[in-house]
Amino acid sequence: MTAASRAATAALVEVADLRIEFPTDGGAVRAVDGLDFSLGAGQALGLVGESGSGKSATAYALLGLHRGTGARVSGTVRVDGTDVLTATDAELRRLRGGAAAMVFQDPLSALDPYFAIGDQIAEVYRVHHRVSKSAARARAVEVLDRVGIADAARRSRSRPHEFSGGMRQRALIAMALACEPRLLIADEPTTALDVTVQAQILDLLHELRAETGMGLLLVTHDLGVVAGSVDRILVMRDGRAVEGGPVGTVLSAPSAAYTRALLAAVPRLDGPAGPEGPAGADVPAQAKPVDAAEPAADAAGLAVGPVPTPTPALLKGGPVAEDGALLVAEGLRREFKRGRHAFTAVDDVSLTVRAGETLGVVGESGSGKTTLGRMLVRLLDPTRGRIHYGGRDIAPLGDRALRPLRRELQMVFQDPVSSLNPRRSIGESIADPLRAEGRLSDAAVVSRVKDLLERVGLDPDWYHRYPHEFSGGQRQRVGIARALAPEPKLIVCDEPVSALDVTTQAQVVALLGELQRDLGLALVFIAHDLAVVRQVSDRVAVMRGGRIVESGTVDQVYDAPRDPYTKGLLAAVPVLDPAEAAERRENRRELRSVMVTAP
Structure with a gap:
C-alpha cells in the first residue's frame, strides 16, 4: 500500500480511552470516562446524550480547548495526524481553524x-x-x-x-x-432555533460535507436532529458510551434502555395530541434520564411531590365567562418605533383563552409570538386593541390599576438564567410575589415557597441555593414555581423548553400538564417546536409576520393544515427515520432550486 493510499484510509479522528476530569473543592468530577471512537474523512458521527453526558467536553478535547483550564485529560486524541494531548501550542494553533474547526452552540457569545x-x-x-x-x-x-x-x-x-x-x-x-478544514465539529448547532431554520442549517451541513468531503462530528441531545444528518451514532451517558452503530440500526432497534428512553422522550407529530398525553409519559421510569444535579428521587420518574388539593379560588372564583372564556384578545397590535420608523411586531391578532385549557402559539422566530404573550399578561402595552379579562378591558389600564391583576396573570420566561437574579437565592426569588402582596408572615412565605419547590420536584431544603447551582431543567422548574406562587389563573409559557435536552424537556412539559390538571390553570404555550405543541395543546394558533394565519383544534391544524406556511412548518419537523429524513431533505433542495430559477 502506497503512502497516499494509507493516508486516504487513515482515520481523520482517533479517540482511545479518553478521560476528562474537572477538579472541584471536594475532589474531581469525571466528565468523560474511557471513551473510544473514530471518524473517517467524509463521514459524519453524531454524539448524542443529555446535558452533562460529556458530549461537549469530548468535542472540546478534539481541539485541545481544555488546555489551561485545570482539567485533567488523558488517553489518546489524534486529529488529522496531530496528537492533541502532546501537541505544542503552535501545533494546536495550526490545527484549530486550519485542519479542524468548531461551530459553537451560542453564536452570539462566540x-x-x-x-x-x-x-x-x-x-x-x-x-x-x-x-x-x-x-x-x-x-x-x-x-x-x-x-x-x-x-x-x-x-x-x-x-x-x-x-x-x-x-x-x-x-x-x-x-x-x-x-x-478537513473536520467540522458542530456543538448543538441548532439548539433554540425554530424548525425551519434548523432544517436549513442541517441541510447546509449535509451539502457542505458532500461537496468538500470533510468529516462532521455533530453534538446534540436530539435524536431527531441526527437521524438525517449522520452515518453513525454514539450515545453517551455519564461520560461513557452506552451504545453506538449505524444511525438506522440504533434508531430502529436500540439495544440500550437509555437509548430507548431518549427515543421515547423525543416529541413526535404522530404522537398523542393534547394535554392528556404529555411528553415523556411513555418513558420507562427506571430508564428515564434526569438532570445530573437533580435529586436521586428523579431517577425513578418525575418527582413532583405530594399533589395539593386545588384551591376553590382557582377553580370556581375566577373571572370565567359563561362560554368558559377566561381571556379574550381583540385586534391586538404592537408597534416598536425607532426614530421616524415603526416596526409592527403584532398586527390585528384576536384569540380566546378558556379556563383549564392550553392554547399553543407556534411560528418562526420573529413571528410575534413573544410580543403577543407579553401583551396578554400586560408586560407590554398594546398599541391598539382590547384584552378582556374579568369582565373589563385591561388593555388601557396603567400600572396602578393592573397591580391587583398581576397575581392572576403570570409568565414563565424562555431563559431562566436571565430571569433569575444571580445574587439572590432561588427561594427568595420565588418569595418575591408573595412578599409584594403583604398578606403572609415571613414564616408563612417560607413555608409556601418550600411547598412550591416540592410541588415542582425540587428539594425544599434548596431554598437558600443560588441559580448557578442548578441545571437548566431545574432552573426552569424554579421559574415555574415562581409563576405559581401568587396562585395565578393564567400562565403564559414563552419557549419554556426550547434550550433543554429532550428528556428534561419531557419532564418539564409533563410537569406543566400535571399542574394544569391539578390546579385548573389556563396555559398559553408559546414554542417553535410543533411536535411539543401538539402534545400539550388543546387548540393551536399559527403566527407569521405578526398575524395568525391559521388556528383550530390540534387535530384540525396538524392533520389537515390549510395554510402553506403551516404545511411548511410541519414539513421541517425532524423525523426519526433516516430514509424519510433524506427524502424530506431532497424535497427541500428541489423546492429551493425551483424558487431560485423561477422568473
Missing part, C-alpha cells in the same frame, strides 16, 4: 459584538494564510455567500446583533469553512 462579521472571518483566514486584507475580506464574502447569506458583500459589514439567530449560526459556519 462572535465579537464590536466587529463586523466579515472582519472576524477575514481575521481567522489571515491567521492561517499569508494574504492581504483585501484578499481575506474577499474570502469572507465568498464563504458567507456559500452558506446562504443573501447580499453577502453588504451583510459582511454588519455586526452580530444585526443578524438573526439563524444567520449568526450561518456566519459561524462560514468562519469555520474559511480555511477549508
Whole structure:
C-alpha cells in the first residue's frame, strides 16, 4: 500500500480511552470516562446524550480547548495526524481553524459584538494564510455567500446583533469553512432555533460535507436532529458510551434502555395530541434520564411531590365567562418605533383563552409570538386593541390599576438564567410575589415557597441555593414555581423548553400538564417546536409576520393544515427515520432550486 493510499484510509479522528476530569473543592468530577471512537474523512458521527453526558467536553478535547483550564485529560486524541494531548501550542494553533474547526452552540457569545462579521472571518483566514486584507475580506464574502447569506458583500459589514439567530449560526459556519478544514465539529448547532431554520442549517451541513468531503462530528441531545444528518451514532451517558452503530440500526432497534428512553422522550407529530398525553409519559421510569444535579428521587420518574388539593379560588372564583372564556384578545397590535420608523411586531391578532385549557402559539422566530404573550399578561402595552379579562378591558389600564391583576396573570420566561437574579437565592426569588402582596408572615412565605419547590420536584431544603447551582431543567422548574406562587389563573409559557435536552424537556412539559390538571390553570404555550405543541395543546394558533394565519383544534391544524406556511412548518419537523429524513431533505433542495430559477 502506497503512502497516499494509507493516508486516504487513515482515520481523520482517533479517540482511545479518553478521560476528562474537572477538579472541584471536594475532589474531581469525571466528565468523560474511557471513551473510544473514530471518524473517517467524509463521514459524519453524531454524539448524542443529555446535558452533562460529556458530549461537549469530548468535542472540546478534539481541539485541545481544555488546555489551561485545570482539567485533567488523558488517553489518546489524534486529529488529522496531530496528537492533541502532546501537541505544542503552535501545533494546536495550526490545527484549530486550519485542519479542524468548531461551530459553537451560542453564536452570539462566540462572535465579537464590536466587529463586523466579515472582519472576524477575514481575521481567522489571515491567521492561517499569508494574504492581504483585501484578499481575506474577499474570502469572507465568498464563504458567507456559500452558506446562504443573501447580499453577502453588504451583510459582511454588519455586526452580530444585526443578524438573526439563524444567520449568526450561518456566519459561524462560514468562519469555520474559511480555511477549508478537513473536520467540522458542530456543538448543538441548532439548539433554540425554530424548525425551519434548523432544517436549513442541517441541510447546509449535509451539502457542505458532500461537496468538500470533510468529516462532521455533530453534538446534540436530539435524536431527531441526527437521524438525517449522520452515518453513525454514539450515545453517551455519564461520560461513557452506552451504545453506538449505524444511525438506522440504533434508531430502529436500540439495544440500550437509555437509548430507548431518549427515543421515547423525543416529541413526535404522530404522537398523542393534547394535554392528556404529555411528553415523556411513555418513558420507562427506571430508564428515564434526569438532570445530573437533580435529586436521586428523579431517577425513578418525575418527582413532583405530594399533589395539593386545588384551591376553590382557582377553580370556581375566577373571572370565567359563561362560554368558559377566561381571556379574550381583540385586534391586538404592537408597534416598536425607532426614530421616524415603526416596526409592527403584532398586527390585528384576536384569540380566546378558556379556563383549564392550553392554547399553543407556534411560528418562526420573529413571528410575534413573544410580543403577543407579553401583551396578554400586560408586560407590554398594546398599541391598539382590547384584552378582556374579568369582565373589563385591561388593555388601557396603567400600572396602578393592573397591580391587583398581576397575581392572576403570570409568565414563565424562555431563559431562566436571565430571569433569575444571580445574587439572590432561588427561594427568595420565588418569595418575591408573595412578599409584594403583604398578606403572609415571613414564616408563612417560607413555608409556601418550600411547598412550591416540592410541588415542582425540587428539594425544599434548596431554598437558600443560588441559580448557578442548578441545571437548566431545574432552573426552569424554579421559574415555574415562581409563576405559581401568587396562585395565578393564567400562565403564559414563552419557549419554556426550547434550550433543554429532550428528556428534561419531557419532564418539564409533563410537569406543566400535571399542574394544569391539578390546579385548573389556563396555559398559553408559546414554542417553535410543533411536535411539543401538539402534545400539550388543546387548540393551536399559527403566527407569521405578526398575524395568525391559521388556528383550530390540534387535530384540525396538524392533520389537515390549510395554510402553506403551516404545511411548511410541519414539513421541517425532524423525523426519526433516516430514509424519510433524506427524502424530506431532497424535497427541500428541489423546492429551493425551483424558487431560485423561477422568473
